[in-house]
Amino acid sequence: MSRLNIRSIQTVSPLLELQKMLIRDFEQGEEAMLRRVFMSSVHELASGFYTKEQLNAWAPRAYDERQWAEKISALRPFVAIIDGCIAGYSDLQESGFIGHFFVSGEFSRRGVGSALMEHIQKTASQRKISELSANVSRAAESLFVRFLQNSDCFHKPASWVIERRRQMEGYVEWQTIQPRALQ
Numbered sequence: 001m002s003r004l005n006i007r008s009i010q011t012v013s014p015l016l017e018l019q020k021m022l023i024r025d026f027e028q029g030e031e032a033m034l035r036r037v038f039m040s041s042v043h044e045l046a047s048g049f050y051t052k053e054q055l056n057a058w059a060p061r062a063y064d065e066r067q068w069a070e071k072i073s074a075l076r077p078f079v080a081i082i083d084g085c086i087a088g089y090s091d092l093q094e095s096g097f098i099g100h101f102f103v104s105g106e107f108s109r110r111g112v113g114s115a116l117m118e119h120i121q122k123t124a125s126q127r128k129i130s131e132l133s134a135n136v137s138r139a140a141e142s143l144f145v146r147f148l149q150n151s152d153c154f155h156k157p158a159s160w161v162i163e164r165r166r167q168m169e170g171y172v173e174w175q176t177i178q179p180r181a182l183q
Contacts, residue, residue: 021112022081023119026089030079031069033086037104041088044105046139075099078119080112088112092120094127098134113143 026034042059050058077091077100087110088103098120103112124132136144 020083021087021110021115023078023115024081026072026075026077026079028073030086031072032065034072034077034079034089034102035063035068037086037089038100038102040105041102041139045103045108046137049138078116078123080107080116082107082110082112088116090116090120092123092127092129092132094129096124096129096132098132101134101136101140113140117143 039059039061043055046058047055075091075093077089079086080088080103085107086104087107090101091099093099101113101116103116120132123129134144
């Protein structure tokens with residue numbers, strides 16, 4: 001893992017301090033590191049849920065670096081940092097859509113996904129975004145469902161509803177999950 005120079009720290013909750021985890025905005029130049037997190041998340045963490053063909057269609061090893069960098073810049077993701085390494089990332093669009101939500105295999109089961117979800121919820125509340133939506137893989141389903149069942153972990157909106165299952169490009173099955181509007 002590449003080490004980072006941590007500069008623009010935005011959120012450090014008491015829980016995250018204990019784990020030495022920071023969540024901050026993406027910085028230009030981190031695109032390749034986010035690609036490694038994406039690839040690790042898909043090919044390591046999702047491997048028990050999809051075939052090799054599905055994983056390769058979802059996250060092919062060959063990719064256009066410029067196109068990836070443009071996509072990441074447009075997403076303006078949040079980046080989770082542990083011990084100077086990017087452990088995961090997610091975004092929150094103005095529409096409330098969460099386009100990317102990935103944790104590196106090296107940092108799985110260390111609270112990174114939960115911390116990113118908490119940050120998304122807090123940011124949504126600050127931005128007055130009343131409805132969130134995401135296409136969630138089967139690999140991430142348990143994380144989202146856990147927050148469905150434990151609304152005490154989140155700021156409003158805290159109540160998630162599984163809307164439907166559908167097929168997406170690349171033979172990957174996803175779930176669309178939306179929280180109820182802010183109260």
